[in-house]
Amino acid sequence: MLENDRWLLPEGIEELLPPEAARLESLRCRLLDMYHSWGYELVMPPLIEYLDSLLTGTGNDLDLQTFKLTDQLTGRLMGVRADMTPQVARIDAHHLKRDVPSRLCYLGTVLHTRPETLGGTRSPLQMGLELYGHAGIESDLEVLRLMIETLTIAGVENIHLDLGHVGIFRGLARQAELSEAQEAWLFDALQRKAKPEISDYLAELDISAELRGMLNSLADLNGGEEVLGEAQISLAAATSGVTTALAHLQQLAVAVREQLPQVSFHCDLAELRGYHYHTGVVFAAFVPGQGQALAVGGRYDDIGEVFGRARPATGFSTDLKTLLNVTPSPAVSVGGVFAPADANSALESKIGELRAQGERVVRALPGQQGGAAEMGCNRELVVSRGKWQLVDC
Numbered sequence: 001m002l003e004n005d006r007w008l009l010p011e012g013i014e015e016l017l018p019p020e021a022a023r024l025e026s027l028r029c030r031l032l033d034m035y036h037s038w039g040y041e042l043v044m045p046p047l048i049e050y051l052d053s054l055l056t057g058t059g060n061d062l063d064l065q066t067f068k069l070t071d072q073l074t075g076r077l078m079g080v081r082a083d084m085t086p087q088v089a090r091i092d093a094h095h096l097k098r099d100v101p102s103r104l105c106y107l108g109t110v111l112h113t114r115p116e117t118l119g120g121t122r123s124p125l126q127m128g129l130e131l132y133g134h135a136g137i138e139s140d141l142e143v144l145r146l147m148i149e150t151l152t153i154a155g156v157e158n159i160h161l162d163l164g165h166v167g168i169f170r171g172l173a174r175q176a177e178l179s180e181a182q183e184a185w186l187f188d189a190l191q192r193k194a195k196p197e198i199s200d201y202l203a204e205l206d207i208s209a210e211l212r213g214m215l216n217s218l219a220d221l222n223g224g225e226e227v228l229g230e231a232q233i234s235l236a237a238a239t240s241g242v243t244t245a246l247a248h249l250q251q252l253a254v255a256v257r258e259q260l261p262q263v264s265f266h267c268d269l270a271e272l273r274g275y276h277y278h279t280g281v282v283f284a285a286f287v288p289g290q291g292q293a294l295a296v297g298g299r300y301d302d303i304g305e306v307f308g309r310a311r312p313a314t315g316f317s318t319d320l321k322t323l324l325n326v327t328p329s330p331a332v333s334v335g336g337v338f339a340p341a342d343a344n345s346a347l348e349s350k351i352g353e354l355r356a357q358g359e360r361v362v363r364a365l366p367g368q369q370g371g372a373a374e375m376g377c378n379r380e381l382v383v384s385r386g387k388w389q390l391v392d393c
Contacts, residue, residue, distance in 0.1 A: 010122075011122070012112075012114075012115045012120065012121055012122030012123065013121075013122055013123050014121060014123065014321070016321075020324060020329070023324060023329065023330070024125070024320055024321070024324055027153070027154055027320060027323070027324070028107060028127070028320065030153055031127060031150055031153060031154075032105065032107070034146075034149060034150075034153060035105040035129055035146070038103070038142075038146060039103050040103040040104060040105040040129050041102075041103060041104055041105070042104075042105055042106065042107075043088060043091050043104050043105070043106050044106070044108065045081070045084055045087035045088065045090075045091065045106065045108065046081075046087075047080060047081060047108070047109070048078050048079065048080050048081065049078065049079060049081065049087065050071075050076055050077070050078055050079075051066070051068060051076075051077040051078060051079040052077075053086070053087075053090060054066060054079040054081060054082075054086055054087070055079065055086075056086060056306040056307075062082045062083050064113065064114075065082040065083075065112045065113050065114065066079040066080065066081075066082045066113065067079065067080040067082075067111055067113055080111045081108075081110050081111070082110050082111060082112050082113075083110060083126070083317075084106050084108060084110060084126050084128070084317070085128070085130065085300075085303075085315065085317065086303070087106075088104050088106055088130050088315075089130070089132075089303040089304045089307065089313065090304070090307045091104065092104060092130070092132045092304055092309075092311065092313075093304030093305075093307035093308050093309040093311065094304075094307045094308055094309075097309065098132075098133065099133070100133060101131060101132060101133035101134045101139070102130075102131070102132040102133055103129065103130075103131050103132075104129065104130050104132070105127075105128070105129040105130075106126075106127070106128060106129070106130075107125070107126070107127045107320075108125070108126060109123055109124070109125055109126070110123070110124055110126045111123055112124070116292065117291070117292055120292075121319070121321060121322075124319035124321060124322070125319060125320040125321050126317055126318075126319060126320075127150075127317065127318055127319075127320050128297075128315055128316055128317030128318060129143065129146060129315055129316065130313060130314070130315035131143055131313070131314050131315060132304070132311045132312065132313050133311050133312060134312055134314075135301065135312035137248060137251045137252055137255065139312070139314050140252060140280070140281050140298075140299060140314050141252060141255045141256075141259070143297055143314050143315055143316055144161075144252070144256065144260075144283055144297065144316070145259065145260065146316070147283070147285060147295050147297055147316040147318070148161075148260055148263055148285065150295065150316075150318060151285055151294060151295060151318070151323070154320075154323040154324075154327055155323075155327035155328065156285075156287060156294060156323065156326065156327055157287070158287055158288055159262075159263050159264075159285050159286075159287060160263070160264050160265070160266065160285070160286045160287065160288075161256065161260075161263050161264070161265035161266070161283060161284070161285055161286075162265070162266050162268055162271055162283060162284045162285075162286065162293075163249060163252060163253060163256070163265055163266070163267050163268070163271075163281065163282075163283050164249070164267070164268050164269060164270075164271030164272065164273070164281070164282045164283070165245045165246070165248060165249040165269070165280060165281050165282065166272055166274070166275050166278045166279065166280065166282060166298075167241060167242070167244075167245030167248075167279065167280060168218070168231075168235070168238075168242055168245045168246060168249075168269050169186075169187070169190065169218060169269070169270070169272055169275075170275075171238060171239055171241040171242035171245060172211070172214055172215055172218075172235075172238060172242060173186070173215075174239070174241075175211060175238065175239050175242070176205070176207045176211045176215065177207075178205075178207075182205065185201065186198065186201070186202075186215065187272060187275060189201065190218060190219060190270040190272060191270070191272060193219050193270065194219075195216075195219045195220070198215070198216060198219055199216055202215055202216060210237050211237075213234075214234060214235050214237065214238060217231075217234040217235070218269050218270045219270050221234065221267075221268075221269040221270070222266065222267065222268035222269065222270065222271075223266065223267065224266070224267070225253050225254075225257065225265075225267060227267045227269070228246065228249060228250045228253060228267055231246055231269055232246065245280070248280065248281060249267065249281060252281055253265065253267060271284075273293075273296060273298075274296070274298060274300075277300050277303070278298045278299060278300050279299055279300055279301045279302070280298065280299030280300075280301065280314075281298055281299050281314075282296075282297070282298035282299075283296070283297055283298055283316075284296045284297075287326060290326060292322075294318060294322060294323065294326065295316055295317065295318035296316065296317065296318075297314070297315055297316025297317065298314065298315075298316075299312075299313065299314040300313050300314070300315075301313055335360060335376070335377070335378055336359070336360035336361065336362055336375075336376055336377040336378065336379070337354055337359055337360065337361045337362070337377055337379045337380060337381060337390060338362055338364065338371065338372035338375055338377035338379070338380040338381070338393070339351050339361055339362065339363045339364065339380070339381045340364050340380075340381065340382075341363065341364040341365060341366045341368075346387075346388060347381065347388055350381060350388040351363070351381070354390075360377075362375045362376070362377055372393045373393060377393065378392065378393055379391060379392055379393060380393055
């Protein structure tokens, strides 16, 4: 690197400057206050952990996204977290060990070896929450409502929700006794909605025409809430696990329609985001003009089993930096009090009084360039009739 290029940051690694850093901090505080009002407790997992802990449960899909290094104290492999969900699961299962439901929220930078989108960040500021210890539709709905509320507080408009359930495809794959390779091929083709390829591939498999028809139908079962009624007919011959998953998705869709009327939603039975670790409903929030989801979530029961306790679990996460990028920046209001550099006890007392009242007071430094306006202040302290008074600039 040339000497005059030392200011450059690695690709996909960003820093926030004024006033965006203050805007992000304000959003962080408002969201944490909102989570607290719902009963969620803040946890702060470490930035780095042993690799075998980070890459368990949900972490298995994150192997290629995780920066790895060797611990000089133990010789064991460590990883810089690429997702905080496995860490929060460890905290719930190993440290808290509660029998009652646990509501936990978190915020922190994660690091990815590669950006998820072209030109995207490799250091998202991940924020989210998890609800452990309840397997019903009510906990899924609570998390989904909080995801929408998070985006609303951030200023996101025209939210569109995608709903799916991984148990439907998983149940059909088990019913058809597909091999791991066959299931993986179909999974990939369904994500691409490659219907001719799916039809040709299924025709070559040694499965019944009934199962072939149900698997073929998944690529077409997407649209409004009415799709779930169509799915009941198309998947009538499926196992109880599939019909139970479909019923669960129907319950959630009805609840979303009733409790989140401002949100449009779309049901997609081939939506398999997080398939390798999710166990139930999955959901994602989109806005027009953005190809990537702004927030994602779903159910992943028994994630804590590797840490000693298998518990039902559901949650969501988002990237605060992305939320800032897709919402309009408010006009920056200049404000504050500019105080002179005088060494004066009465001035010191007045400055302390103003700061205690929540005022922003910027003290001049001897010989500095610039005055109140240059320092972002719209008032200043001056002596009038022997007292320090505030005057507009």
